[in-house]
Structure formats: C-alpha cells, structure tokens
Amino acid sequence: xxxxxxxxxxxxxxxxxxxxxxxxxxxxxxxxxxxxxxxxxxxxxxxxxxxxxxxxxxxxxxxxxxxxxxxxxxxxxxxxxxxxxxxxxxxxxxxxxxxxxxxxxxxxxxxxxxxxxxxxxxxxxxxxxxxxxxxxxxxxxxxxxxxxxxxxxxxxxxxxxxxxxxxxxxxxxxxxxxxxxxxxxxxxxxxxxxxxxxxxxxxxxxxxxxxxxxxxxxxxxxxxxxxxxxxxxxxxxxxxxxxxxxxxxxxxxxxxxxxxxxxxxxxxxxxxxxxxxxxxxxxxxxxxxxxxxxxxxxxxxx
Amino acid sequence: xxxxxxxxxxxxxxxxxxxxxxxxxxxxxxxxxxxxxxxxxxxxxxxxxxxxxxxxxxxxxxxxxxxxxxxxxxxxxxxxxxxxxxxxxxxxxxxxxxxxxxxxxxxxxxxxxxxxxxxxxxxxxxxxxxxxxxxxxxxxxxxxxxxxxxxxxxxxxxxxxxxxxxxxxxxxxxxxxxxxxxxxxxxxxxxxxxxxxxxxxxxxxxxxxxxxxxxxxxxxxxxxxx
Numbered sequence: 001x002x003x004x005x006x007x008x009x010x011x012x013x014x015x016x017x018x019x020x021x022x023x024x025x026x027x028x029x030x031x032x033x034x035x036x037x038x039x040x041x042x043x044x045x046x047x048x049x050x051x052x053x054x055x056x057x058x059x060x061x062x063x064x065x066x067x068x069x070x071x072x073x074x075x076x077x078x079x080x081x082x083x084x085x086x087x088x089x090x091x092x093x094x095x096x097x098x099x100x101x102x103x104x105x106x107x108x109x110x111x112x113x114x115x116x117x118x119x120x121x122x123x124x125x126x127x128x129x130x131x132x133x134x135x136x137x138x139x140x141x142x143x144x145x146x147x148x149x150x151x152x153x154x155x156x157x158x159x160x161x162x163x164x165x166x167x168x169x170x171x172x173x174x175x176x177x178x179x180x181x182x183x184x185x186x187x188x189x190x191x192x193x194x195x196x197x198x199x200x201x202x203x204x205x206x207x208x209x210x211x212x213x214x215x216x217x218x219x220x221x222x223x224x225x226x227x228x229x230x231x232x233x234x235x236x237x238x239x240x241x242x243x244x245x246x247x248x249x250x251x252x253x254x255x256x257x258x259x260x261x262x263x264x265x266x267x268x269x270x271x272x273x274x275x276x277x278x279x280x281x282x283x284x285x286x287x288x289x290x291x292x293x294x295x296x297x298x299x300x301x302x
Numbered sequence: 303x304x305x306x307x308x309x310x311x312x313x314x315x316x317x318x319x320x321x322x323x324x325x326x327x328x329x330x331x332x333x334x335x336x337x338x339x340x341x342x343x344x345x346x347x348x349x350x351x352x353x354x355x356x357x358x359x360x361x362x363x364x365x366x367x368x369x370x371x372x373x374x375x376x377x378x379x380x381x382x383x384x385x386x387x388x389x390x391x392x393x394x395x396x397x398x399x400x401x402x403x404x405x406x407x408x409x410x411x412x413x414x415x416x417x418x419x420x421x422x423x424x425x426x427x428x429x430x431x432x433x434x435x436x437x438x439x440x441x442x443x444x445x446x447x448x449x450x451x452x453x454x455x456x457x458x459x460x461x462x463x464x465x466x467x468x469x470x471x472x473x474x475x476x477x478x479x480x481x482x483x484x485x486x487x488x489x490x491x492x493x494x495x496x497x498x499x500x501x502x503x504x505x506x507x508x509x510x511x512x513x514x515x516x517x518x519x520x521x522x523x524x525x526x527x528x
Contacts, residue, residue: 212392
C-alpha cells in the first residue's frame, strides 16, 4: 500500500515535470482563478467594513421628559438591554448632554451666549440605542412607543428617521446579498474555466490512460498521478497567488483608505495572510484534485 | 486455458465476429490469420476485455472475461502480455521506465524490478537504449520495448496483434524470433497477422478467419489465401 502510494507520488511529480509546458499553462489559468478568488476575499472584507461603519452610525435616541427620575430612566435602559435585538444602550444624563454639546461647539460664541441667557440646562436626558441588525429598529421603536412609557418619553428619533433607517437597512441587505451572489458566480466561473483547462491538459494524455489500463494498471494507479498533478497545480497557483497579492495589497491600500479611512487594506492583508493562503490552497487544490478526478474517471469509463 | 465458446460481436447491424469457437492450450503458439477486416483484432480485443462480445463466453484461466467489469479487468490483464502494431508505449517515459511501469502496476517489489528490468531489456537487445525516450527509438526498437514490457511479468499468454505491421523485414524477423523464443520458454503466444510468409515459416497452429468466421483451424497450418 505504502509502496503503491510512493509510486503514485513519483509518477505524479514526474508527469508534472515532463509536461512542463502544459503544467505552466494550467497553473497560469488556475492562478487567474485564485486571483479572482483572492480579490473576492479582500473586496468582501472592504465591503463588510463599509457596511459595518454605516451600521455603526445608525442608532435611535430616546429623549426623556423633564423631571423624570434618573432611576426610571436607568430602569428603562436595563429593560432595553434585556431585549435580544439590542446591542448597546447608552444613557446620557442632562449634565453629560450639556458637556457634549459644549464640546461640539467650543468656538461658537452665539451658542455660548444663548445658553448663558437661558440660564438653566435646556437639554434632555436621553438613551442612545444601537441594534444588532438595522431591521430591528422598528421593533425597538414599537417597544418604546408603548403607552405606559409615554409618561416618561418625550420623543423617539426613529419616528423622525424611520424612512432613512429602513432604506439604509435595505441597501445594506442588498449589498450583502449582491456581494455573496457575485462571490458565488465569479468563483463558479473561475472553477469552470480551471476545470476545462485541466480537462484539456489531461485530454492530451487520453491515450496514455488507455495504455496504462492495457498494461494492467488499476483505476487507482492510473488516476493517482493525475490527482497528484492536480494538487501540485493547486498548491503552486495558491502560493503564487499570495505572492502576487503582497505588492497588490500594498499599492491598492492607500486608494481604499481614501474611500474608507477606517480601512487599512495592507494591515488587513498582513494580519490575514496565512488565512488567505489557506483559503487559496483549499480553493485551488480542490479545483485541481476534483477536476483531475472527474476527467480521469471519464476516460477510465471509456 | 483460453476458450471461445460461440462468440459473436456486432456493431449495429454489422457482425464482425460470428460464432467463433476454439480452445488454446498452455504453451501453444497460435497464429490468427486473415485479411484486414476478417475479425482478428476484434477477437483479440474481446480476449483482453477491450470489447465485450454480443454473444457467447470467453474463458481465460479462472476468468470469464465477458463477465468482468471495468474494475476487474486490470487483474486479468496482469496475466497477459499485449503487443500492438502501433506499439502503445508510454511516450513520456524511457524504454526502461516503460518496462518498470508494467512491473510496478503489478505490485512487484523494487528489488526485483531493479534486477529484472535490465535483464529483460538486454534479452530483447536494448541494453544500450534503456535511457532513451520512446520518440528516440526506431520502430523495431519500440516493438522490442513492447515485447520486454509484455514478458516482464511472466504472463500466461503473450497476445501480439499485427506486431510486425509497421516494421521492415529484418526487424520483422527479429520480433518473430523473440516471440518464438518466449514460446519455447513455455509461454503461450497468440499472433494475429496477415503476413503469409511469417505464418508459413513458423509451421505452428493456424486459425484462419474470413468475414468474422473461423474457416480453418490446423495444427501445423499454412496461410491459405482464398
């Protein structure tokens, strides 16, 4: 068994080396598929980051009526936190709201004068609520629009911003779905192109397969070396794919940062380089091995 | 050892082998003769499991060839050494590697392979060409590699389908002499040919075919053209 395995490996490596022109051509096509796959991973990460940044900017705020005791407000905060849809609730007291307001307008003398004239703190205590999913804001708003809470709540911002929030939620949903579909479609196209290239590569050996069978080679002995070659194609395409991605990510990163300042593509690539290599290997070796298996199987049946 | 029992083969409406029945005993040298299209090659293809008979039974040793499935054929073929007119060697391997390949698929240990392969190549007169790739060899040399590959696993039978069809007269007789020697060492040989001169000079058993039928089977036969 071990001897057979060693012989299969030997013939695989030998076939790869002796058909070097076919091998190089096949690896180049597989490399294109790997680059498409890698781009999908990296652009997927950029897209996710963009979506999460937009998502992070959406929240709803609840302004309390004047003179609502703080413990009631905090009690509402606790009950909101217990909802499964709610990711985070921040309580902003009147004093805190005033401090933040002043911080936001440090050099605006008109605002400072107006506050001085009013004398008292005109701002209300509030809760800022973030949901896990933008679609859940409507459910949270319904919870807050309850009659029993109307005695302590002055306004719920969702009621004013409902249209924008719902539209953003839909856009993000469509963005995610489109990204997923695009990934699947491009990955399938890349796989089909690679499969056909391997089919052509093995087709040149069709007669050899017949000869091997006439000499008494078992199906496993005939198929084995082609699968080894398919795996070598995959490994080399994946490794070269990552090598090509290194300078590409470095040079593209500044352009991505212009669009999304919070995204550093180069750092993302460095911190995920081995994961990307792993995915590339899985993708390319699977294509190489499965294609070889399927193509040789066809000739073994014939 | 080999029995064809009422074997026929049809391609559509065209019956290329018709109710062929004969037996070949161990150690025999049998020439299968007939004009092109007489059915010789189809008969051989059915014997090695490359084609299935439309009717009848083919027995080879313990195997009922017509009933073997695709996965069982390799085992059958390891008991046979097959030689073709167009050589059917692995083109990207050297002469040595072609012979080694046959031994490796049969699961022979490496030590035996290292010992036997040079001996067999020497026996067929190729000791100086062992490291040559197939495209670097002449037709006669290619056929010698094919014979070395066919005999290296000590098969029960050597089946040669028009092995001299692509060779000049000198190489033709070289190949026939090799087959005769192999037979003298005890291996059954089936030689399909339409070369009258070879058949008549061998003075061995001759099975003659015409239009898919066996028309003659003689112990020390001649190639008689109709």
